Amino acid sequence: MFNSIVMVKQVPDTANITGKVMKDDGTVNRSMLPAIFNHEDKEALELALQVKERYGGTVSVITMGPPRASEMLKECLYMGADKAYLISDRKFAGSDTLATSYVLSEAIKHIGEFDFVFAGRQAIDGDTAQVGPQTAEKLKLSQVTYAEDIQQIENNSVRIKRKIDGGHEIVEAKLPLLITVVKGANEPRPFNAKFLMIYKNAKTLLDLEKIANENSLLVLEDLVNEYKEKNLYITTLTTEDLPSIDLTRIGLHGSPTKVHKVESVVLSGGEAVNIPPTKEGISELIDTLLNDHILG
Template identity: 50%
Template sequence: MSFDSVVLIKQVPDTARVTGKAMNDDGTVNRSALPAIFNPEDLYALEAALEVKQRHGGTVTAITMGPPPACEVLRDALYMGADRVILLTDRRAAASDTLATSYILSCAVRTVGKVDLVFCGRQAIDGDTAQVGPQCAEKLGLPQITYLEEIVAINGRQIVARRNIGNGYEVVECAMPVLLTVTDTFQEPRPYAAKAMLKCKHARSRLELEREAAQSMPGSDEKARAAAVDQKAAELKRRGLLIEQWTLDDIHADLAWCGRDGSPTKVKRIQSVVLKGSGHEQYQPTEGDISRLVHQLIEDHTIG
């Protein structure tokens, strides 16, 4: 029996490698100072889906919601072995909070059609809420297994999975279809396959082709650029290298649930917190000083 999986992958700013001022003066994120990367735990989610395909057959579809540069993570997914990749991009989805994001992603999963397993990372390193996976499961009416670290077995349509519960693990069993959120304690993601890289480095979405045409044909009129894009898109499609691009209309999303209108979370204030040492105190290795230190740590709620 083979299984069809969908993996939700997100492109995120690399918060560990800041190359300039991380925050703008208005409190928004300075994206140019943060290189964009594949959300780390989503690599493990993709690995889990590819592992199912390797053991049982089936297909792996990767979906990302974001602006055209997010195609980078879709190409990475192709290099690792995904069969199909979809860029979900629409200006009307901007300013979506997790509720709107999960609504939009769940509409996309439904649009894919028959799906046995939906994989997400446990958490994205920018938004950091870990809400999108569980919210998608709720909207899709699927059971969920969170903190997945091993697929122990698949027996018929029952999946046996090991969950990381912090100080140990738990083995659970669930009927498919099911949504799983994957942690970085799952087996290491596989490297890119050289053959897939050589082929799929040419994969582009239509929006990327439009951007490239604008750069390579400066001064040309709109009609000429559109014709060049049409020609290139047709050629990529013939070679199976045109990245599918969906809008909110393609997934039949109700606009009232998307973007700012569909987002009950309102950001009232953004504060950039910089942690600085405000001085130091010295303690001698005496009973009195150690007792003073312990009392101070209890008062600060550092220990207690």
């Protein structure tokens, strides 16, 4: 029996950025981009679910983000996660990787006992690969990054295949452990129809607040209890639920790195020789390249 916590992130679909998404000042209009489940995190969840199937235990997912990230948490439940946590507070806004890892580590301590913490290697909006190891350090955990497969678990030891520069490595690591999962490790399973039917009605605290506000006959506390009993409550943690959190270490203020400048690049060129896409044009280009000894 092993208990896993999987750190997941909802990210803007940066692969599909086109000119329309860029504002005139060179910044990105996030609202124009669809929000997606970061794929490496999904592979991390798949690996955690495989551990649960083979050895028993539970899988909890945790994300820090705005309320709409609960859409992704529901997807996790549809895949087979047992419990979902949304870590959401305006005070977290502007957190860099260090502040984020601090919040996540505090939330994980709050959630409690675990054998594994899983995460994707990196998220496509920043590509930093920092939050996993930073969280491990804060939780005083050992780590295995770039994991591709868990081969076996025996006597509190996990045998893992991981990528390294120029090859692969098999390591044996003691539990508890943080693992980051690299792209291509596995094929995340599709939604389970049964779970979809159940969890499509799952609600976050904010969802229930909205319902309570719209109907004066309903009391928020009762609603939360009702959803908890039905196992349909997506636990929402704010700074108030994490009393040990040091507010000077979160958000923009608690982040050592700051964005000083953002710019769309002024390109040096504009001097490209325009070659017509005709046989004559291409022929001339080849002649130039041959004469300049760049080709041939």
